[in-house]
Amino acid sequence: MQRLLRHRLLWPAVTLLLLLAVNAVFNPGFWQLQWRGGHLYGSIIDILNRAAPLALVALGMTLVIATRGIDISVGATVAIAAAVAALMIGGELVVKDGVQTHVSRFPMSVAIVAALVVAAGCGLWNGLLVAKVGMQPIIATLILMVAGRGIAQLLTGGQIITVYYAPFFFLGNGFLLGLPFAVFIAAAVWGVLHLLMTRTALGLFIQTIGINPAAARLAGLHERLITICVYTFCGLAAGIAGLVISSNVKSADGNNAGMLMELDAILAVTLGGTLLTGGRFSLAGSVLGALIIQTLTSTIYSIGVPPEINMVVKAAVVFVVMLMQSAEFRAAVRGWVVRPAAGATR
């Protein structure tokens, strides 16, 4: 029981359950699951589906934060990946054998690979700036955040590019075994990462770099190479998320896709228990964090409160988590709560 109480995932799990409970109270049909149109249908499914892209970005962000870094350009990367895919697929209406079908400009697999390569390239750019040039992560990723949004708009011509190619929609709208395909994508990435972290030395190395970069170097770790890889993966994860999102809305919006997603991702990671100062991280925690954020949105909606309050609530949550992670705050609280013994100081 003691082990359970002290488990890192306890607080995120409890928060999620609380939110789900509140949701259920205000929304009687919340837990209902139906089988409709060949797949499961219900609020829970909705939450899972919508949380998938955020979970993907959060997974990438987790590793970056674990190395004591940050990546605020993921939103721009999402938009760029979506734009690349949409442009390469497009979907013209042609007549084939007397039937009207949409064909894609390039084979879909090529388009997807291209989008992912570009996204990974964005991450690589960030990684090089941080590891090779030695820029502070917030500054290095700020550059791509600014320019990347412009690049996404350039690609889409400032318009929303609609995709007319049915096979592409499967990513964000399809169902496999009754569950949304997007969930499988997120689960697969999570699974691969989990295997990498537990079956290879990568998890150990990333944590070491985050906890004590000097000791990491002395022990013979190639910290620069690992850092570059971590940022590259973050970009790749954002790219996958971009594909899922654009597939889901069947379009790519260079102006708004991924907007403010970096903030949600950082929030998800910190909610999941990973400290912003780096070191030990929890992939499961970040996934839980993404679910919490999505459930929060849904809860707010079901309570009947205007969804705009979302931002205020998120801000409050960030403040609370930040303060809890601050040693000075905990010391101050102890000082208020515990009365100092008479006469003794310090």
Added chain:
Amino acid sequence: MSSHVVLEARGLTRRFTGVLALSGVDFRLRAGEVHALMGQNGAGKSTLIKVLTGVYPADAGELTLGGETIHPSSPAAAQRLGISTVYQEVNLCTNLSVAENIFAGRYPRKPAAGLWRIDWSRMAVDARALLARLNLDIDVTRLLSSYPVAVQQMVAIARALSVEAKVLILDEPTSSLDEQEVERLFAVLRQLRGEGMAILFVTHFFEQMYAISDRITVLRNGELVGEYLKAELPPAALITAMVGRELSAAAGRNEQATVAAGPALLEATGFGRRGTLNPVDIGLRRGEVVGVGGLLGSGRTELARLLFGLDRSDSGELQIDGTRVRFDNPAQAIRHGLGMCPEERKFDGIVAELSVRENIALALQARLGIWKYLSPARQKEIADRFVKALGIKTPDIDTPIALLSGGNQQKVVLARWLATEPRLLILDEPTRGIDVAAKQEIMNEILSLARGGLAVLFISSEMDEVVRVSDRIVVMRDRSKVGELPGSSSEQAVYHLIAAGA
């Protein structure tokens, strides 16, 4: 030559969790004298300075300045009381101008349209006047960063003068200065002394200390050994006072077992780095334990870091097994079979939040790479082996290393490197902060490994250890190698070599 006492401490005591850093120390600083504070690492010098300058309060004891009791609560408060300090790393803001650094926080002002504004021209004039007192004539409107460290220190001293300090404390001020700059500094100190300033001078450079000081206070293990006039304490006596016992005249290790010490493993010629280490020749053979003896600041750790690839050398060459190599990072050194236990385990040794098991497996895993992963079970196997071999006291193999005592942490770091089965192991202060029994265990382990063919470079401030365990002793002083002695030498012999020329 009797002058009045300006700063006096009586019975100062300061404790950190479990460690008594200062114990009933008395200290007297007189006007118009340069007083040196001497002691080994851990003797309590820096703690005493920090208490005097208000960084920590004393747990017991009394501090008086000019006869009045004082309780400096912060460095700024100490400054206001008249105690100014110049540190090794100049604690000024290099992005501000010289004049501004001197007057920061006490800007001369002039009214302008009912509002006060900083009077820059008067600041420049006053700054120039202060620096003139130190025989320094520079453009005070330029940024501090455009001047070398020696000048920056002068500016720090000028700042002390501008607050009309009664006491000037200089903490290792000469570490980054060349000979001429040291002379300039000393000229200034002599002048200030003549004007009646009370100066406390902390250094580990014997020569300099003898050149400038009038009186010497020696600390050892947090206690006061004594206060002496310079003439009363020649170098040999000083060393005895610092080290604390009659140096053993007994011969050191004279086992000739290592006469069969194998072929040369490492050979460094003219190896050094400007500003950190003067060119050094050093060699190690397989199965040989080479000790590096020297006082604090003699360049031992710098040598270790250069050999291991942590810092880049800019002179000389390094050969491993007869082939010329160049280490740009530790990973390369490790691939050639080197390993290193660093001096400050807290800083670049332990990985605090990771478990004992992970800490031990770290270097081995780093060498194996990402794909050849040592499973937790395998890590446990390796870790258990070393826990047993070195007697590491830990509740569990999965306990975070931060919870272990200092001594056990050190053993974990040692185990980490032993797990890589190195050919050459550099140990920098491996027994610091470890209890006597554990020290013995580690020393025995080192000897048995050497007998098995491991080459060891052993750096320690505990000269008796160095003498006891080494086949050869490289002696260092003031960032240069001053000589080599056979392993059978006594402690006295080593210290004599260090002191010679001081």
Added chain:
Amino acid sequence: MTSAMKLDSRYVPLLGTIVVFALTAGYGSVAYTGFFSAQVFLNLLIDNAFLCIVGVGMTFVILSGGIDLSVGSVIALTTMVSAALVEHHHWSAAQAIPLVLLIGTGFGAFMGWLIQRFRLQPFIVTLAGMFLARGLCYLISIDSISITDATYTAISQARIPLWGSGASITVSALLALGMVAVGIWLAHTTEFGRTVYAIGGSEPSALLMGLPVARTTVLVYTFSGFCSALAGVVFTFYMLSGYGLHAVGLELDAIAAVVIGGTLLSGGVGYVAGTLFGVLILGIIQTLIAFDGSLSSWWTRIVIGALLFVFCLLQRAFESRR
């Protein structure tokens, strides 16, 4: 001494900025007719007055080694509160403006206090502040509220003619220039300003020198909050509406202006005057792109990103040489 020949290293970044400004202005004048006119240059200031004001506050924050990501959101909040008070509750401009200035200043003070008291990282605190301010906007109203109040429209349309050349300037632009002057005065003649530089150079040293580091840290963010609120007021004149989507991403433009203006992101080096040039450069880029006609507006983002990259790279090279 050859001090006349050797340039003090602190001026190098500022010089770089002025050179870039001159180059872009020169290029524009050569490439496009009608570019080199007084009104075009004045428009740079008129259209970017709010960015300029925010930039002054941001300069101080970055000089102290911190960052403020909430400025755009505070601007939006200011416009929203102003619009709501004036349109829905019939306050006068003279009543509403001081209140919104107070709100913005208080907001900044709150963030500054959290950062200083609990040693929290500025970027995460101001990030949360960004969320909070925009969220508060939406709490007031989801849609935009148009301002039809007479005072606001009058100020918005006012044009002050300049030296009879036919060019004119707005109240906002004058405010912007005024704030720049205030910023320069603060930075160079007050203890607050000098302490900001000291903290940015080395906080431990500043503490050891006895400077009021804690107080100054809080004040820096308070000042930034004030500038954001004032910029919000100016923005209200400009847009004549309150809307939660105003000034999205403005903080990045502000940071870009400050960096391009020669202030080092690591703190301690930079000039408020540089930020003015940084804002003008951003304005010129936008004007150039508009004049060109063939390039779309998002090229602005890309060019700003590229400029930011070049300047950051140069800063990094500058730092590693020191």
